[in-house]
Amino acid sequence: MQQKWSEVDEYLAQKLIPQDEVLEQVLANNQRAGLPAIDVSPMQGQLLALLVRMVRAKRILEIGTLGGYSTLWMARELPINGELLTLEAEPLHAAIARENMHLAGVANLVTVAEGPALQTLENLGERPPFDLIFIDADKPNNPSYLKWALHYSRPGTLIIGDNVVRNGEVTNPTSTDASVQGVRKFIDMLGNDPRLTVTSMQTVGVKGWDGFTLAWVNAI
Numbered sequence: 001m002q003q004k005w006s007e008v009d010e011y012l013a014q015k016l017i018p019q020d021e022v023l024e025q026v027l028a029n030n031q032r033a034g035l036p037a038i039d040v041s042p043m044q045g046q047l048l049a050l051l052v053r054m055v056r057a058k059r060i061l062e063i064g065t066l067g068g069y070s071t072l073w074m075a076r077e078l079p080i081n082g083e084l085l086t087l088e089a090e091p092l093h094a095a096i097a098r099e100n101m102h103l104a105g106v107a108n109l110v111t112v113a114e115g116p117a118l119q120t121l122e123n124l125g126e127r128p129p130f131d132l133i134f135i136d137a138d139k140p141n142n143p144s145y146l147k148w149a150l151h152y153s154r155p156g157t158l159i160i161g162d163n164v165v166r167n168g169e170v171t172n173p174t175s176t177d178a179s180v181q182g183v184r185k186f187i188d189m190l191g192n193d194p195r196l197t198v199t200s201m202q203t204v205g206v207k208g209w210d211g212f213t214l215a216w217v218n219a220i
């Protein structure tokens with residue numbers, strides 16, 4: 001079945017998503033630098049781009065940069081006075097992401113903040129709220145990332161969480177995997193917060209079985 005999903009995902013991506021040399025170059029640069037191939041898929045990247053477009057985001061926060069593949073999908077949708085702050089703990093990942101943003105011509109819109117995301121978030125201080133927040137770093141910290149995401153949100157902010165399926169283990173309350181437990185707590189927090197309207201979108205494809213949560217902030 002996995003093979004069929006991948007085949008369908010590739011077929012749809014080929015039919016629906018134009019070839020893009022810059023995005024492909026970013027993936028090639030990441031591979032050459034030895035970064036893990038755990039970026040979003042092209043179909044997920046296009047979904048992020050559409051969401052940025054639909055909410056007319058001007059200010060974006062991304063937690064978990066890797067080489068900046070998802071960053072680029074989103075940054076290209078920003079207006080010229082937009083900003084995307086992306087948080088990355090690994091110096092090599094941050095350096096490659098910066099190079100990729102230069103290559104793609106969006107370096108003026110994107111700031112790659114290097115260091116543990118929680119530390120960066122604690123030190124952001126007073127600033128205008130973000131319009132869209134993409135959480136895609138270490139899953140055990142997802143509950144804390146959600147708290148900070150809400151801190152930097154306004155009514156109308158869209159908060160997206162990646163990798164919420166965990167190969168189906170997300171339904172296992174006794175899992176000893178810290179990522180599963182982090183995602184389970186994250187989902188509980190999303191579901192129990194009356195300020196949020198939330199859904200989840202599962203995806204099957206070249207990256208396996210996975211899913212996003214999409215949370216709309218109704219009130220703060």
Ligand SMILES: C[S@@+](CC[C@H](N)C(=O)[O-])C[C@H]1O[C@@H](n2cnc3c(N)ncnc32)[C@H](O)[C@@H]1O
Nearest residue numbers: 039040064066069070088089116117136137138
């Ligand atoms: C799944 S990858 C991000 C993929 C990227 N969003 C994309 O789709 O192209 C997760 C990234 O989060 C980073 N990361 C892990 N723990 C972190 C932390 N505590 N603070 C900041 N970044 C972290 C990892 O180094 C890795 O580059």
